[in-house]
Amino acid sequence: MRIRSASLTIASTLLAIAALAAPAAGAATQPTFGAADGVQVTRGGDTLELRFTGASAAGAAEYVGTELAVRCDEHAPAGLLFGDGRSSGSDGTSATVRRADGTVTLRAVVSGSYDTCDVARPYVERVLRRTGPWTRLNQRPAPLARVPLTPAGTTWIDEYDHAVALLAVAYRQPQTPPYALPGTVTGAGVVALPGPDASPGPDEVGYWSDGAAHVAYVTLSGAGRRLLTEDLGHGMSRTNLNEIGSEFGESGGRWYYRLSVGDADPDRTPAARGDGDALGSDDGVRARLVGRRLTVSFTGRSAKAFRAIAGRNVSLRCSSATPDLSGDDPFADATLTQARVPRRGGAVSFRLPAGGHPDVCTLSDDGRDVAAVTPTADGRAVVEDLRAFLPAFDVAELAPKGATAYPTAAAIAAKHPKTLVALARPGAPVPRGRIGVWSDGAQQALLAAESPTGHRLVMADEGNGVVRSNIYNLLLLF
DSSP, rough: OOOOOGGGHHHHHHHHHHHHOOTTTTOOOOOOGGGGGGGGEEEEETTEEEEEEEEHHHHHTTBBEEEEEEEEEEOHHHHHHHOTTTTOEEEEEEEOOOEETTOOOOOOOOOOOSSSSEEEOOOOOOOBBSTTTEEEEEEEEOOOOEEESSSHHHHHHHHHHHHHHHHHHHSSSSSSOOOOTTTTOOTTTTEOOOSSOOOOOTTOOEEEESSSSSEEEEEOTTTTTEEEEEEEEEEEEEOOOOSHHHHHHHSSSSEEEEOOOOOSSSSOOOOOOOOOOOOOOTTTTEEEETTTTTEEEEOGGHHHEEEEEEESSSEEEEEEOOOOOOOOEEEEEEEEEEEOOOOOSSSEEEOOOTTTOOEEEEEEEETTTEEEOOHHHHHHHHHOOOOHHHHHHHHHOOOOOTTSSOOHHHHHHHHSSTEEEOOOSSSSOOOOTTTEEEEEEESSSEEEEOOTTSSSEEEEETTOOEEESOOOOHHHTT
């Protein structure tokens, strides 16, 4: 099941907040230096020079003689989520930290118009903790420095810093209901809000919840823009921290998790597929769960894949259809096991550990996905939901390149009559097998689908960069 290119960026942003994990207890985050710490930046043509003075000098001095990666990015202001060509550009290079005349400097060649640049600390893999015999958890260090090159970059860094303060409060709290009532969440700069639409004062993080499944975290940027992340309950989230959240997860000192599964074979797998997709039920892969024994059978055109892994050790990773993203380990509820594939017979059986949730499972060999199965009714329901919404990704460019407003729903639907149907209002019913589209003719738009399970799947642009959706948990499973 592949999320196709037209809206891969949109799909990725929906994962940004969901994929973040809270830092492990006692984890120390290295500082990222900026202008306030004495980092001075100048750019002449394609030459970018950073001078580390003041508080940043000692931190940068640790890397004198070291070649560090430099990444520069564009940060376009919030536009139309479903617009054509919304993604921003980036460039990567490297440079060596040097000391001259008592000053630590870094000079890089950067071509292009960018708003910010980051200087990465060296990334060293190390095993921090093991969850089962095959899981390795690593940490990606925070950048050594982050500097603005344009006024837009200054704005973005300010919003990033305020969002990090918000996320730090959010990740100290439970990530799943029931949520604590306002007034019970305390800390420096944390204030209780009277409702989810209220805002805190400058440099404060506002918290509100209904004591059940609805929670909101809000802060204001230096320019007064309202930044928020909100759990509306029943899998629906609302946030405008997507780009910031993704950056925070990649390089903000958060834990970076990589699931490494060793198959204990002396040679590499011959089972790699060119397109990177795991085989599924459409290819003839079948799953049968009896107690704690899961048997995966390869029939039809998937039989070739079985022959490729026959006699090899393979791994199985299973997840719950409703993954628990709380705590410091997003794989806490993952079921991990392995088995040797018989030479003949077309099937391999796994003995699952007690207490697992084998709703969505992936069979892999040397880290390469071979097959995906859904042994339970909950797992199959997840697939039904995702299948119902997948056609939306092929038609999600609802506005032309450079547009500042969406066309009407009728005009959008007319361009894709076999897929889209115009909705008179955001909550209007959607015919089964079609994707509903709604627009206010300005900055708000919505795509929706009705799954055979009875669930309604939604992705909505609420304007000003705010995205509301209940599909990101589904995407996390595949």
